[in-house]
Amino acid sequence: MERRFTEDELIAHFFAPIAGKEGLGLEDDAALLSLGAAGDLVVTTDALVAGVHFFEEDAPGLIAKKALRVNLSDLAAKAAAPLGFLLALALPRDWTNDWLAAFAAGLGEDARDFACPLIGGDTVRTPGPLTVSITALGRAPPGRFVFRAGARPGDLVYVSGTIGDAAFGLAARRGAGVMARLGADARDYLLERYLLPRPRVQLIGALRDYASAAIDVSDGLAGDLAKMMRASKVSARIELARIPLSIAARQAIAIDPALADVAATGGDDYEILCSVPRAAASALEAAAREAGVPLTRIGETTAGEGLPLFLDEDENPRVFNKLSFSHF
Amino acid sequence: MERRFTEDELIAHFFAPIAGKEGLGLEDDAALLSLGAAGDLVVTTDALVAGVHFFEEDAPGLIAKKALRVNLSDLAAKAAAPLGFLLALALPRDWTNDWLAAFAAGLGEDARDFACPLIGGDTVRTPGPLTVSITALGRAPPGRFVFRAGARPGDLVYVSGTIGDAAFGLAARRGAGVMARLGADARDYLLERYLLPRPRVQLIGALRDYASAAIDVSDGLAGDLAKMMRASKVSARIELARIPLSIAARQAIAIDPALADVAATGGDDYEILCSVPRAAASALEAAAREAGVPLTRIGETTAGEGLPLFLDEDENPRVFNKLSFSHF
Numbered sequence: 001m002e003r004r005f006t007e008d009e010l011i012a013h014f015f016a017p018i019a020g021k022e023g024l025g026l027e028d029d030a031a032l033l034s035l036g037a038a039g040d041l042v043v044t045t046d047a048l049v050a051g052v053h054f055f056e057e058d059a060p061g062l063i064a065k066k067a068l069r070v071n072l073s074d075l076a077a078k079a080a081a082p083l084g085f086l087l088a089l090a091l092p093r094d095w096t097n098d099w100l101a102a103f104a105a106g107l108g109e110d111a112r113d114f115a116c117p118l119i120g121g122d123t124v125r126t127p128g129p130l131t132v133s134i135t136a137l138g139r140a141p142p143g144r145f146v147f148r149a150g151a152r153p154g155d156l157v158y159v160s161g162t163i164g165d166a167a168f169g170l171a172a173r174r175g176a177g178v179m180a181r182l183g184a185d186a187r188d189y190l191l192e193r194y195l196l197p198r199p200r201v202q203l204i205g206a207l208r209d210y211a212s213a214a215i216d217v218s219d220g221l222a223g224d225l226a227k228m229m230r231a232s233k234v235s236a237r238i239e240l241a242r243i244p245l246s247i248a249a250r251q252a253i254a255i256d257p258a259l260a261d262v263a264a265t266g267g268d269d270y271e272i273l274c275s276v277p278r279a280a281a282s283a284l285e286a287a288a289r290e291a292g293v294p295l296t297r298i299g300e301t302t303a304g305e306g307l308p309l310f311l312d313e314d315e316n317p318r319v320f321n322k323l324s325f326s327h328f
Numbered sequence: 329m330e331r332r333f334t335e336d337e338l339i340a341h342f343f344a345p346i347a348g349k350e351g352l353g354l355e356d357d358a359a360l361l362s363l364g365a366a367g368d369l370v371v372t373t374d375a376l377v378a379g380v381h382f383f384e385e386d387a388p389g390l391i392a393k394k395a396l397r398v399n400l401s402d403l404a405a406k407a408a409a410p411l412g413f414l415l416a417l418a419l420p421r422d423w424t425n426d427w428l429a430a431f432a433a434g435l436g437e438d439a440r441d442f443a444c445p446l447i448g449g450d451t452v453r454t455p456g457p458l459t460v461s462i463t464a465l466g467r468a469p470p471g472r473f474v475f476r477a478g479a480r481p482g483d484l485v486y487v488s489g490t491i492g493d494a495a496f497g498l499a500a501r502r503g504a505g506v507m508a509r510l511g512a513d514a515r516d517y518l519l520e521r522y523l524l525p526r527p528r529v530q531l532i533g534a535l536r537d538y539a540s541a542a543i544d545v546s547d548g549l550a551g552d553l554a555k556m557m558r559a560s561k562v563s564a565r566i567e568l569a570r571i572p573l574s575i576a577a578r579q580a581i582a583i584d585p586a587l588a589d590v591a592a593t594g595g596d597d598y599e600i601l602c603s604v605p606r607a608a609a610s611a612l613e614a615a616a617r618e619a620g621v622p623l624t625r626i627g628e629t630t631a632g633e634g635l636p637l638f639l640d641e642d643e644n645p646r647v648f649n650k651l652s653f654s655h656f
Binding site for chain 1 (some may be wrong): 330332333335338339342343345347348349350351354358359363365366370371372373374376377381411412414415416417418423424426428429431432435436439440445446447448449450451452453454455456457459460463465477565580586628639651655656
């Protein structure tokens, strides 16, 4: 059989050519529709499939929250405040009223907590697995959308929170031996980070005011950094030792050092990676501190268009087998 | 097992309570976000599943077009001009580059023809059937959205195009004996009406200027009329003989008179049903004529909240076994 396109290839070959300019070449986290003085409308969609993006036996309220939160993370990376969302829900044959009640309850909690109301949807049946497609709408002041493509050589590179927890949580969810050797607290922490992303909506103001470019880290830090650099036509030097890790992640890596690569390339972090001009770096740091979101400088952008360099403590480049995790 | 909710029930029980006011109680064709002087943003989403909403062996370009057009029909019913759409595409295990090329080509043709560009999306794999979720955005001038709930007693009721063709086309697609007795031209016409809806975007101006309420007829004329009347807190008297039928549909009904009920209650018409104050009726008719869209007066709204009456030529009410077709 002919080789099939990868996800990036099929988007570039089939969908980018039919996209409007509002789609930003289908290379950003979200679409951007200018509304003139009313600001910029920011729109994003993500679909989650049972058995692919989550386990069908996961708690229905958590499935609902994850489906909404991965979209809110895209909006946050573009510095867009949530306006509302639409839900297209394909229910498998065995759905029950109780399951759906729990799903809707979880969704309602997040809709309230993130001030992002449900505004529409469609419910259909499927002979296949539960499929949850959410489209989220947000708004940014005119001209204040934060693009992936805005990084300039010499900018500093920051990432929010900690990296790799969700990938380790997925390993724990799958019963990986290493994770079984962690304490229950560490394992539970990693598992929760996998099940329930924390979209960094608190960073919206800081990103809007200071970031030159941003992306949400959903497929792996290394791969998403490469995407942001490629879009910006720059490269980057990242110090591996600076990548922020949780205590639980450090414990796992202490048991199996090979997991350090998993942290840097695993998916589902839903943290924000951004670049900032040096002159604005301390203001960005202060704004993030004010917002209560940890933000760590991990490197800088450089001129040129090669893959970002990840340097170990001896300044030797580390080459990953693959840059990111793909569900596709 | 406990009885599961119907689609309408689960929306009312689980989702309407967590919806924002922009969701219009999840009882209209689309959501409405006011953007102040920039107008009203109108957003709708529909999901189509292989084996449920279309046949998996249907031509990929037609599947793509149908998925977009059912959303454009919702926008048209709200008198909103298309702005763009997002595509969440869940691909089954056996997708090929050729299949996807044809799907994208069909989608691109419609995006161009309806001036509704692709602006974003998500591509995922699924162990289940092909699932195509589209979210379409449109815009209406401030305060000119046409609600389902706007009909007043004594308004006239109109429907565009012809009714029942798609339901007959689906029967033909399934190899129903009656349809096999039609001539090939009639059968092909009905089949095309099923495969390729014609969203009535040309009616947007006429609806915006004159309609008191509108809905797109997607689940069956009788059922969608009942929804519009319920939302408007009125009822209606419809003359069955006035319901517009194509020549092919008349031929099918001549062979099997029971098909008359199927026409009035079958799905996938994607025509526009609207009400209009009597004083504006001739202006609406003229505007539709100007737009080149057939529009037929089929009855009038009445005070009271009972189910709409469908009267035969002797003014006897006709009671349907069910009002609409449900994929759910």
